[in-house]
Amino acid sequence: MANDIARYFASEPDHAEAVTGIATHLRRFWEPRMRAALITHWRDSGGTDLHELAREAVAKLAEG
Numbered sequence: 632m633a634n635d636i637a638r639y640f641a642s643e644p645d646h647a648e649a650v651t652g653i654a655t656h657l658r659r660f661w662e663p664r665m666r667a668a669l670i671t672h673w674r675d676s677g678g679t680d681l682h683e684l685a686r687e688a689v690a691k692l693a694e695g
């Protein structure tokens with residue numbers, strides 16, 4: 632699902648805006664357990680199966 636969101640934001644010409652948009656969406660619409668699981672997945676596996684923008688957004692979420 633995070634990859635679908637990233638593909639949507641991929642059309643944003645400003646890379647930083649796209650990453651921020653994804654992170655904002657995840658914060659607003661994903662419940663805390665879902666976000667925590669995604670961050671854990673990213674930490675454990677490096678998020679290699681995530682779209683590049685999704686990986687960056689999850690990193691942003693993990694920072695706090």
